[in-house]
Each structure stands twice: as C-alpha cells, then as structure tokens.
Amino acid sequence: MSSLQEIKLPPRLYAIAKAILKFGAATAAEIARLIGKREQDIMRDLAELERRNLIKVSRRTYFKIELSELGRKYLINLLPEEAVLKELASRGSLSFSALKDLGLSENEIEAAIGILKTLGAIKVSRGHIYLVENAGQKTADYIQKVREELQKYSTSVILAEVPDSSREVRRRGLISVREHREVIAEASELLMSHSDRLVEGEIVTVITPEIIKLESWDSIEFKPFDLSVELPRASIVRKHFFTDVLNYMRELMLSLGFEEVKGPHVELELWNFDALFVSQHHPARRSTDVYFVDREVGKVTGIESVLEAVGRFHREFRGYIWDPNIALRLVLRTHCTSVSVRTLWERGPGEYRVFTIDRVFRPDTPDPTHLMEFHQLDGIIVGKKVSFKDLLQFFREFARGMGLGEVRFKPAYFPFTEPSVEGYVKHPKLGWIEVLPGGMFRKQVLEPLGLRGYNVAAWGIGVDRIAMILLDVNDIRDLYTDDIREIEKTAIPRVALGAGSLS
Amino acid sequence: MPVVSVRLWDVARLAGTQVELEALSTVLSNLKLEVEKVEADSLVYEAPHDRLDLYSAEGLTRAISYQLGIKKPVKYAVSKSSLYVDSSRAPSYRPHVLMTIVRDVKLDDEAISQIFQLQEKLHISHCGDRELVSIGLYDLDKLSFPVYYREVTSVVFRPLGYSRVMNITEILSETDKGREYRHLVKEGLYPLLVDSEDVVLSLPPIINSEDTRVTDKTKNVLIDVTGTEPTLMASILAVVTMAVYERGAKSIEVVPVVGGTAIEDLVFNMLTGRKISVKAGRVSELIGVEPDFREALRNLEKYGYIIESIEEDRAIVWVPPYRVDVIDEDDVIEDIAISLDYNRITGILEPPTHRGTPHLLETVSRYARDILIGLGFTEVVNFILTDPDYLAALRYTKFISIKNPKMRVYSALRPSLLPGVLRSLSKNVRRYGLQDLKVFEIGDTVDPGTLATFKAVSGAVYGPSTTLTDGLTAVRTFLETLGFKPQFKGVNGLELIIDERSAAVEVSGEFIGIVGEIHPKYLKYLELEAPVAVFEISISKLVELLVRSLRT
Known part of the structure; x- marks a missing residue:
C-alpha cells in the first residue's frame, strides 16, 4: 500500500476510521456510539484497523475520586474530632454521656475519640475525657491535612493513580475511589496522511476471481447468510436405490x-418343477401360475440322465405316469430355486454354499403388493453335516444383517423340502410377516441330481418385500421406478449404512 | 393352497368335546394351517397342499384331537369285500377303477357338505381337475352288486340335481358339469358305472346319477375313484374313505376289481397303513440337534403315528392311511422337528469352508454403474417383460413372447435394454420439461435365438446439441476405465439408428455393442424434441473377454 494510493476499507471499518479521524483519538465507547454499534461489537474491527497500521490502540486505566456523603458533610461542618476538642477547650473535661449532647452519632464519637487518642490529644479516665497538655500542634496538623484533602476532592478528580496522601480520608470513608478502564483508538500517521484517500469497500455475496487475484479479501465484507431460508436440493446423479439394496443383500451373502x-x-x-419333485399335476404348474414361453425347446443334450432319474422318482414316489415332454417345455422361471437345482446338478456332492439374486415371473396384475416380475434370493448350503438347524441359523443371521430383528418360525409346506419352514419377522406397520421360506431338500430332489449322503439346506426369499421395508416403500411398483426425481430423492436405507451390523 | 371351511359345532361333534379356538393356535400352526377367518360358527383356513386329509372337518378334527390328546391314534379294521366291481370293459383312455365301502355312518347336511367340499378340493388340487382321478360317492343300499365300470356308446339316466332323465348328449350340453368336463370323455366311448340291474351310478368323470345319491338317510356309502393313475387313485380314495369313516363307521371294505387290472391291493395296503423305519442318527443329522429319541417318538402320537417297536437307534413307525403326504422317514422326522418347536432349534451356523465370491457379471456391473454415474448418467430400472407393440414400433422384430400373458403390455421378453432406456428418457424429459438428460440401465435381456439371458448396459444422452460424439466418448471412457480398448466401425441397418451416425463397438476384434444417434422418425414417435445418442454394450461379452484374458 503506497502512501499515495487509496485505502479501501469494508463498510464498517470505513465508518470507524472516519470517526477516529474526526477526533484524532477516541475511546471505543465513543466510536461505537457514533456509528450506532455496541462497544463490544467493534473491538474486532479496531484490532483489524490496528493490524493494518491505520490506528493505534491503547488501553488505559484511571481512577475517579470524589467526596463521599460524609466527606461532603465535613467539608462544611466541623470534623467530629474538632467538635470534641472545641468542647474540651471550654469545659476541661467531658463525661461520655456529655459527648452525646454534641449532636454526634455514635460512630462519629467513636471515630473522634479513636483519632484523638492516637494523636495523644486526650486521655480517658473513669468515664471522663481530659485534654492533654502540649499536644495541640500535632492534632492541628492532622486536621489541616484532612481538610486539605477534603478540599482537593470537593469536585471529582480523575487521576492515573490514587495518591498516598488520600489514604487517611479514604480509610475514613470520606472519599470514594472508582477504577475505570477504556480502549482508546488514535489515528496513525498513515491514516491521517490518507484521510482524504479513504474509500468505502463493498459487501460481497459471491467471491469473484478478481478478489482472489487482487488479494482484495481485506477490503470486502461478506454478506451474512440467512440460514432460515428454505433451501432447494442440489441435483444429483444417482444409482438406483433398488439395485443398491440388492447389492447390499449380495454383500451380506458374500460375508457369510x-x-x-x-x-x-x-x-x-425340468429345472423349475420336475427336478424339484413338483408333480406335473401340481396346481402351481397351471397356466394361471406360470408364464409359458411361446417357443419350442430345440434339441437339448446332456440332460438325458437327469431326465430319466427325475422321471423315475416321480413315478415311484408320486405315483403317476410322468411325461418327459412336459419337463421339456419352456417357462419363465417362477422362482430362482431352479438355479439352486441346476447348481446341484452341475457340481454334485461337496461342501459348498451358493446363492443367486435375480428376477422371477408369475402371472399377476401389478398392484401395490403384486408384480408379474420380482426378485428372489435363493441359496443352498450343501454338505454332509448340513442340517435344518443351519438353515434356521442362516435365517436368523440374514434377518440380523437386514436389520429385521427377531425371526419366528412356523412349519410350512413346499413339495421339495422336508422339513419345511416359514420365517416371520416383525414389520413396523403390518405386524409379523412371512419373508423367510425354506427347508431341507428332499432325497427325491437330491438323488436324481447325484447327491447321496448329503444334506442341502435351501431357501427362496422374496427380497422385494424386504427391500420395501428397508426403503420404507409401500407400493412394490415403486421399487422399479424409472422416475429420476424419485431416484434422486430416495435415501440410502439405515440398515445399509451400517445399522444392520449393530442389531 | 386349498381354503377349507368347517363348522365349529361339527368339529365339536366329531371330537366328542367342545374345542376352544384359543387353545388351537399352536395346534393349527403345527398342522401348517393358516386361519383365514373365524365367523360366527365357521372356521375358514388354508390347508397345505400335501395334507389332503385336512381338506374337511373330519380329518381336521381327527388331527386336532390327537394334537390335544383328546384321542390316541388307532389302526383301522380293513377287509376285502365279498362284493366286486367288474372293469373288463373299461374305456382304454380311463382304464382304472377303485372302490371302498364304509358302513354304518351317520350323515346330515353338514356331513354331506363337508364330504362334497373334500371331493371338490381334491379334484382341483390333486386330481388334475378330474382328468387323472374323479371321485364319486353313492348310497350303497340303492344299488345291486356287482357293479360294472364299462365303456358305453349311449345311456339314459337322471343326472344328479336334475328331475328328468337325459341322454349323454343332453347331459354334456345341458348340465353345467357336462359342459365343464366333456373334454375329458371321447365321443361314443363314454365311461359308465352301472349296477347289475342297470341302475346308473355315474358317468365319470362328469356327473353322478340322482338315483344313487347320498342323502342324510344314507347309512352305507360306496366310494369310487376312476382314472388313469392307480397310485394316485389309491391315495385319493384312502383320504376320502378315511374322512367318511370318521362319520361313525367301524370298518372299511375294499371292493375287489375283476376283469381289468386288479389294483385294489394298492388301496388296501394304503388303508392298513404303512410302516416306516426311523433312525435316530437320521433324526439328529437332519434336524441338527439331538433330541431324546424315545421322547421324540412319543410325541409322534400327536401326529397320528403309532410306534410299532423301538430299538436303541431305530424305530418302526406306523403311518396312518390318510397321511398320504408321508413318503419316507424324513417326512416323519419333520413331525419330530415340529414337535420340538422350530423356535427352540438353535445353535450356530456352521462356518463356511470357502470365501464368498460375487458373480463376475455382478462385479463388472457394479464398476459399470460407478463409471456411468461418474459420467453423469442416472440409473433407471425397467422390467424384462415388456410391450410387444412398443418393441414393434421401434422395429424390433425378434423377441420371445409369453403364451399366456396376463397383460399384453407385459407379454414380451426384452431382447435389448434400449427400448426401455429410451422410454424412461422420454418419460422423464416430458414429465419434468428437461433440456438435457442422461440415463442408463444395467439389466438382463433374453436372446430370441438362444433363449439365453445376457446382461447388458445401455445409455442414452438427450440434449439440444447431442451428437454421435456424445455416445462415442461416453463408451470410450466407459470401456477404457474398465481396461478395454474399444474400436468403432461403421455399421448399417440398425433401424432405430441413423446409418451415417452409428458405430459397432469392438474389443479385441469382437463385436460387443453399438453406439448411434436415434433417427428423428423415432424421436418424433417418442415425443422428444432434441437429438438422442444411445449405446448398448454387452456385459456378458465383456466378462467373456475378461475371463479369457485372465486365463491366458
């Protein structure tokens, strides 16, 4: 900042600097009054101006001394010790009771006698006071000094320090001493030499490249932001919340x-029904329950042996003439258990756990609780020692991971599992709802697939319902929305954020 | 699952004691019954498909009585009847007949309506709506044995519920049942059950005769099943017979079949009950806990079983005839597990022997999503089922259709994600009056040639100055971020896309997708006012390339 340049100050600093210039020096209180602020509100501004060498700030302590009420009385009237001396001078001695007739208060009498005794001007004997010879000068000096002090402070006096000479009158409560502190701002040479080059700066709402480039941040004032104003949401590009929830489930399965x-x-x-030991006459295979694909299957090779074995088990244990042509018809899978069964057939015996999360289809008309296309999480635990207990424990673990809380189990029926179970969890609004169906695959399922001596825990969870709970969605169709505003605003489920790991 | 309705007073009558509904909740759960509603004196519940015996009040009461300890399971007196049925001239397309006789029953309207309900539920749930098996009940005292099951060209009788006699043509065209089930009989080759004095029992599987009808005066009941599946027929007949038996009978007779295939032993064996060996080792292996074997077996009485003998590690269990759902020892073990209460079966989930791994298609998809979000595309989801008319409007000619759609708009399987992405784009642009928008979808498509599922990613860029470049740069960045080096080659003949503004995407010389600018004709159709660049890349193909590169 060269001496010939302008000094640009933000509006408030500018006003303060102007005020100081006007007086040369001023206290903070005076400046504040002048610009319509409170003293404490401008202290930071003064510090800022001082930092920029525009003012000098000093702090001062002073004392204001004036006569007390008692002091003012003795300025006009006799001091009590004077009154006592005067009476003794005429009467020689005085009884204590006679002292009371002098019009003095008890405090004054006590004070007068104390002082006179200390000065050696009187003696006390047998209830009487006697004047002491040759002690007059010392007492007169004392009284004169007190009188001088009273005279000195007859109008209030401001002093940097309290003089020693005032100690006696202060002790006697004849004067009052009050301490004051003040901040004084004094224009610096720089400010004075630039008094006509002060420029008022601006209030800024947006930082411009100029401010940064010219380093002019000290000469601007940021407009205070009104936080009470309702804010719009920032536009956001999001992954779809339903895919996120499905991926959260996927992660849980991986962790297990x-x-x-x-x-x-x-x-x-074959894979959707027959290999699952579902009779070809089972109602679940009717066209009201299954979408049939308008296409003949071409030549299928590699499944002859499983076809034969599955057919044999149907004939033997379900007792009807099983038709391989029905097993070779094409449908849209009604559950993902078909994937579990295919996996068993491909991998055969062993110790493994697999799962799939994918779409399945059932003839339905969309409404808040039904869709013709939805998701299932199917899985199997395969092994020699795998048991129904493991299945129940898996359900408990899965429910915990999904933040669904306690699971209650009830017996259930599925054509391909024995024992079979349905797990219920408590829905915040609907009460206990069934979400965890499963069981142990029957021997009639496992043996045609080449598994003997192995147990397989299996389940097929309808995950849309769980996603609805997690996302607090009441209409299943909303899970499949392509409305970008809905996608933008749907919050990540608490459970996915980690609440699941706490439950 | 069949929904069954019973009267509580009927249940009380059958049980011989009042049954409090409140006491039943665990019992009904153990029997896998789901109460639908309780109204005045009726209980409506959903029965599991395999518990045929619970489709009527008789079986329900029997099961409840055992559960509550009101009764203990007993074996039944089953004998072969001296009467017989002759099936020597049975129709070849419906060759089998089986019959039982249950004597000394007490019937009233409620009992008859329960048996009728059972019959109807069984026809639908297990009898292929009468195609495989059809059930008939008759008043034994209204007919004379032997009874004949034979094929006839014509007959005249009074069908059940009608006051006049009709010939077969009339029955098939004028009665409800005739119209409903006439497809199950062959013209001129009608199955008929008729007695030795030409009194008609029924024209199975269509309708019974009024003359042999079961009424509240009926004391002795003849039950028949005809059909094509002997084992299934025997099971069905056993269930119906055991239900009728509960109406006060003391014994059951199986009617021998002569002339045709003598299959009456199937039902005879069923009715005398089967024996299954249950091993203690299998109990603990399957359930995963080790209950006291003897105690567990004792509990089986509550499920209708009778323990024939117990050894240290195994027992022989008698399975009652109506439990046709019991196939092997695991079915019995399930009842043991239920009696233990599933909620008390606890322990630990055995730790896995392998680490968990995601499918490569999902791993790549997750990165793909991240990249496209980074490129400013919002993710949408659509259904695999889509509208064939919409596909056709966008000139898609090859796709798989559903034979039995419920709604036409969901009757085709999407061969590509592009139509869905374009529709989502158009919907959002119009709904919100947007100047520009980028959306993408990752999902499965069904290839109309191989019928296989392919995972793909498709995106669309909309805006007043959108050109092919927007699609190409997005795809380039997308693929390079995934570590693939794309090459773009001109391509023709994509109907939706302008020939001069389209490219085939190749990686390592293999075709993996397309990029292009939508032809204005289709922009118009989609009600869009600005250009759109699109792409579709096969994630399945990328994974294939990835696996190949990981292996070499």
Missing part, C-alpha cells in the same frame, strides 16, 4: 461365505 451363481430366465420345466 456364499458364492454367487446365475441361471437363465427362460427355463425348462
């Missing part, structure tokens, strides 16, 4: 040691 597998959506009835 499961390997992810996949299978086709267009499926042979």
Whole structure:
C-alpha cells in the first residue's frame, strides 16, 4: 500500500476510521456510539484497523475520586474530632454521656475519640475525657491535612493513580475511589496522511476471481447468510436405490461365505418343477401360475440322465405316469430355486454354499403388493453335516444383517423340502410377516441330481418385500421406478449404512 | 393352497368335546394351517397342499384331537369285500377303477357338505381337475352288486340335481358339469358305472346319477375313484374313505376289481397303513440337534403315528392311511422337528469352508454403474417383460413372447435394454420439461435365438446439441476405465439408428455393442424434441473377454 494510493476499507471499518479521524483519538465507547454499534461489537474491527497500521490502540486505566456523603458533610461542618476538642477547650473535661449532647452519632464519637487518642490529644479516665497538655500542634496538623484533602476532592478528580496522601480520608470513608478502564483508538500517521484517500469497500455475496487475484479479501465484507431460508436440493446423479439394496443383500451373502451363481430366465420345466419333485399335476404348474414361453425347446443334450432319474422318482414316489415332454417345455422361471437345482446338478456332492439374486415371473396384475416380475434370493448350503438347524441359523443371521430383528418360525409346506419352514419377522406397520421360506431338500430332489449322503439346506426369499421395508416403500411398483426425481430423492436405507451390523 | 371351511359345532361333534379356538393356535400352526377367518360358527383356513386329509372337518378334527390328546391314534379294521366291481370293459383312455365301502355312518347336511367340499378340493388340487382321478360317492343300499365300470356308446339316466332323465348328449350340453368336463370323455366311448340291474351310478368323470345319491338317510356309502393313475387313485380314495369313516363307521371294505387290472391291493395296503423305519442318527443329522429319541417318538402320537417297536437307534413307525403326504422317514422326522418347536432349534451356523465370491457379471456391473454415474448418467430400472407393440414400433422384430400373458403390455421378453432406456428418457424429459438428460440401465435381456439371458448396459444422452460424439466418448471412457480398448466401425441397418451416425463397438476384434444417434422418425414417435445418442454394450461379452484374458 503506497502512501499515495487509496485505502479501501469494508463498510464498517470505513465508518470507524472516519470517526477516529474526526477526533484524532477516541475511546471505543465513543466510536461505537457514533456509528450506532455496541462497544463490544467493534473491538474486532479496531484490532483489524490496528493490524493494518491505520490506528493505534491503547488501553488505559484511571481512577475517579470524589467526596463521599460524609466527606461532603465535613467539608462544611466541623470534623467530629474538632467538635470534641472545641468542647474540651471550654469545659476541661467531658463525661461520655456529655459527648452525646454534641449532636454526634455514635460512630462519629467513636471515630473522634479513636483519632484523638492516637494523636495523644486526650486521655480517658473513669468515664471522663481530659485534654492533654502540649499536644495541640500535632492534632492541628492532622486536621489541616484532612481538610486539605477534603478540599482537593470537593469536585471529582480523575487521576492515573490514587495518591498516598488520600489514604487517611479514604480509610475514613470520606472519599470514594472508582477504577475505570477504556480502549482508546488514535489515528496513525498513515491514516491521517490518507484521510482524504479513504474509500468505502463493498459487501460481497459471491467471491469473484478478481478478489482472489487482487488479494482484495481485506477490503470486502461478506454478506451474512440467512440460514432460515428454505433451501432447494442440489441435483444429483444417482444409482438406483433398488439395485443398491440388492447389492447390499449380495454383500451380506458374500460375508457369510456364499458364492454367487446365475441361471437363465427362460427355463425348462425340468429345472423349475420336475427336478424339484413338483408333480406335473401340481396346481402351481397351471397356466394361471406360470408364464409359458411361446417357443419350442430345440434339441437339448446332456440332460438325458437327469431326465430319466427325475422321471423315475416321480413315478415311484408320486405315483403317476410322468411325461418327459412336459419337463421339456419352456417357462419363465417362477422362482430362482431352479438355479439352486441346476447348481446341484452341475457340481454334485461337496461342501459348498451358493446363492443367486435375480428376477422371477408369475402371472399377476401389478398392484401395490403384486408384480408379474420380482426378485428372489435363493441359496443352498450343501454338505454332509448340513442340517435344518443351519438353515434356521442362516435365517436368523440374514434377518440380523437386514436389520429385521427377531425371526419366528412356523412349519410350512413346499413339495421339495422336508422339513419345511416359514420365517416371520416383525414389520413396523403390518405386524409379523412371512419373508423367510425354506427347508431341507428332499432325497427325491437330491438323488436324481447325484447327491447321496448329503444334506442341502435351501431357501427362496422374496427380497422385494424386504427391500420395501428397508426403503420404507409401500407400493412394490415403486421399487422399479424409472422416475429420476424419485431416484434422486430416495435415501440410502439405515440398515445399509451400517445399522444392520449393530442389531 | 386349498381354503377349507368347517363348522365349529361339527368339529365339536366329531371330537366328542367342545374345542376352544384359543387353545388351537399352536395346534393349527403345527398342522401348517393358516386361519383365514373365524365367523360366527365357521372356521375358514388354508390347508397345505400335501395334507389332503385336512381338506374337511373330519380329518381336521381327527388331527386336532390327537394334537390335544383328546384321542390316541388307532389302526383301522380293513377287509376285502365279498362284493366286486367288474372293469373288463373299461374305456382304454380311463382304464382304472377303485372302490371302498364304509358302513354304518351317520350323515346330515353338514356331513354331506363337508364330504362334497373334500371331493371338490381334491379334484382341483390333486386330481388334475378330474382328468387323472374323479371321485364319486353313492348310497350303497340303492344299488345291486356287482357293479360294472364299462365303456358305453349311449345311456339314459337322471343326472344328479336334475328331475328328468337325459341322454349323454343332453347331459354334456345341458348340465353345467357336462359342459365343464366333456373334454375329458371321447365321443361314443363314454365311461359308465352301472349296477347289475342297470341302475346308473355315474358317468365319470362328469356327473353322478340322482338315483344313487347320498342323502342324510344314507347309512352305507360306496366310494369310487376312476382314472388313469392307480397310485394316485389309491391315495385319493384312502383320504376320502378315511374322512367318511370318521362319520361313525367301524370298518372299511375294499371292493375287489375283476376283469381289468386288479389294483385294489394298492388301496388296501394304503388303508392298513404303512410302516416306516426311523433312525435316530437320521433324526439328529437332519434336524441338527439331538433330541431324546424315545421322547421324540412319543410325541409322534400327536401326529397320528403309532410306534410299532423301538430299538436303541431305530424305530418302526406306523403311518396312518390318510397321511398320504408321508413318503419316507424324513417326512416323519419333520413331525419330530415340529414337535420340538422350530423356535427352540438353535445353535450356530456352521462356518463356511470357502470365501464368498460375487458373480463376475455382478462385479463388472457394479464398476459399470460407478463409471456411468461418474459420467453423469442416472440409473433407471425397467422390467424384462415388456410391450410387444412398443418393441414393434421401434422395429424390433425378434423377441420371445409369453403364451399366456396376463397383460399384453407385459407379454414380451426384452431382447435389448434400449427400448426401455429410451422410454424412461422420454418419460422423464416430458414429465419434468428437461433440456438435457442422461440415463442408463444395467439389466438382463433374453436372446430370441438362444433363449439365453445376457446382461447388458445401455445409455442414452438427450440434449439440444447431442451428437454421435456424445455416445462415442461416453463408451470410450466407459470401456477404457474398465481396461478395454474399444474400436468403432461403421455399421448399417440398425433401424432405430441413423446409418451415417452409428458405430459397432469392438474389443479385441469382437463385436460387443453399438453406439448411434436415434433417427428423428423415432424421436418424433417418442415425443422428444432434441437429438438422442444411445449405446448398448454387452456385459456378458465383456466378462467373456475378461475371463479369457485372465486365463491366458
């Protein structure tokens, strides 16, 4: 800042600097009064101006001394010790009771006698006071000094320090001493030499490249932001919340040691039903319950042996003439258990855990609780020692991971599992709802697939319902929305953020 | 699952004691019954598909009585009847008949309506709507044995519920049942059950005769099943017979079949009950806990079983005839597990022997999503099922259709994600009056050639100055971020896309997708006012390339 340049100050600093210039020096209180602020509000501004060498700030302590009420009385009247001396001078001695007739208060009498005794001007004997010879000068000096002091402070006096000479009158409560502190701002040479080059700066709402480039941040004032104003949301590009929830489930399965597998959506009835020991006459295979694909399957090779074995088990244990042509019809898979069964057939015996999360299809008209296309999480735990207990424990673990809390189990029926179970969890609004169906695959399922001496815990969880709970969505169709505003505003489920690990 | 309705007073009558509904909740749960509603004196519940015996009040009461300890399971007196049925001239397309006789029952309207309900539920749930098995009940005292099951060309009788006699043509065209089930009989080859004095029992599987009808005066009941599946027929007949038996009978007779295939032993064996060996080792292996074997077996009485003999590590269990759902020892073990209460079966989930691994398609998809979000595309999801008319409007000619759609708009399987992405784009642009928008979808498509599922990613860029460049740069960045080096080659003949503004995407010389500018004709159709660049890349193909590169 060269001496010939302008000094640009933000509006408040500018006003303060102007005020100081006007007086040369001023206290903070005076400046504040002048610009309509409170003293404490401008202290930071003064510090800022001082930092910029525009003012000098000093702090001062002073004392204001004036006569007390008593002091003012003795200025006009006799001091009590004077009154006592005067009476003694005429009477020689005085009884204590006679002292009271002098019009003095008890405090004054006590003070007068104390002082006179200390000065050696009187003696006390047998209830009487006697004047002491040759002690007059010392007492007169004392009284004169007190009188001088009273005279000195007859109008209030401001002093940097309290003089020693005032000690006696102060002790006697004849004067009052009050301490004051003040901040004084004094224009610096720089300010005075630039008094006509002061320029008022601006209030800024947006930082401009200029401010940064010219380093002019000291000469601006930021407009205070009104936080009470309703804010719009920033626009955001999001992943779809439903895919996120499905991925959260996927992660949970991975953490439990499961390997992810996949299978086709267009499926042979063999894998969707027959291999699951579902009778070809079971109502679940009717056209009201299954979408049939308008296409004949071409030549299928490699499944002859499983077809034969599955057919044999149906004939033997379900007792009807099983038709391989039905098993070779094409449907849209009604559950992902078809993927579990395919996996068993491909991998055979062993110790493994697999799962799949994918779409399944059932003839339905969309409404808040139904869709013709939805998701299932199917899985199997395969091994020699795998038991129904493991299945129940898996459900408990899964529910915990999903933040669904306690699971209650009830017996259930599925054509392909024995024992079979349905797990219920408590829905915040609907009460206990069934979300965890499963069981142990029947021997009639496992043996045609080549598994003997192995147990397989299996389940097929309808995950849309769980996603609805997690996302607080009441209409299943909303999970499949392509409305970008809905996608933008749906919050990540608490459970996915980690609440699941606490429950 | 069949929904069954019973009267509580009927249940009380059958149980011989009042049954409090409140006491039943665990019992009904153990029997896998789901109460639908309780109204005045009726209980409506959903029965599990395999518990045929619970489709009527008789079986329900029997099961409840055992559960509550009101009764203990007993074996039944089953004998072969001296009467017989002759099936020597049975129709070849419906060759089998089986019959039982249950004597000394007490019937009233409620009992008859329960048996009728059972019959109807069984026809639908297990009898292929009468195609495999059809059930008939008759008043034994209204007919004379032997009874004949034979094929006839014509007959005249009074069908059940009608006051006049009709010939077969009339029955098939004028009665409800005739119209409903006439597809199950062959013209001129009608199955008929008729007695030795030409009194008609029924025209199975269509309708019974009024003349042999079961009424509240009926004391002795003849039950028949005809059909094509002997084992299934035997099971169905056993269930119906055991239900009728509960109406006060003391014994059951199985009617021998002569002339045709003598299959009456199937039902005879069923009715005398089967024996299953249950091993203690299998109990603990399957359930995963080790209950006291003897105690566990004792509990089985509550499920209708009778313990024939117990050894240290195994027992022989008698399975009652109506439990046709029991196939092997695991079915019995399930009842043991239920009696233990599933909620008390606890322990630890055995630790995994392998680490968990995601499917490569999902791993790549997750990165793909991240990259596209980074490129400013919002993710949408659409259904695999889509509208064939919409596909056709966008000139998609090859896709898989559903034979039995419920709604036409969901009757085709998307062969590509592009139509869905374009529709989502158009919907959002119009709904919110947007000047520009980028959306993408990752999902499965069904290849109309191989019927296989392919995972793909498709995106669309909309805006007043959008050109092919926007699609190409997005795809380039996308693929390079995934570590693939794309090459773009001109391509023709994509109907939706302008020939001069389209490119095939190749990686390592293999075709993995397309990029292009939508032809204005289709922008118009989609009600869009600015250009759109699109791309679709096969994630399945990328994974294939990835696996190949990881292996070499």
